[in-house]
Amino acid sequence: MAKWKHKKSSPKPKKLERFYKSDRWHEARRLVILRDKGLCVMCGKPGTQVHHKIHLTIQNVDDPTVATNPDNLILLCDYCHNEVHHRVGKHQSYLFTADGDLVSKK
């Protein structure tokens, strides 16, 4: 029998915060911004947020085919990024600053 100790309110995923501060993320992000020419792929306005199509979780953050794979990354503007996340549902309680850094909601 597997013993899972799942807490009801999950602790702040430090692992994800660390990833968003890592060089590999900043490099992947930079390449995506170059590839998408600095424009939001949904509306064509200046892009500010690099979004993971397969959402980043503590489980896949170490998987380079998800976390830093350009095929899994698209450049979005603030507006479209929020739209995408709202449409997907409240899968995470994070906000992003204008340069794509993660800010945890209080």
Ligand SMILES: [Zn+2]
């Ligand atoms: Zn947009």
Ligand SMILES: [Zn+2]
């Ligand atoms: Zn996103």
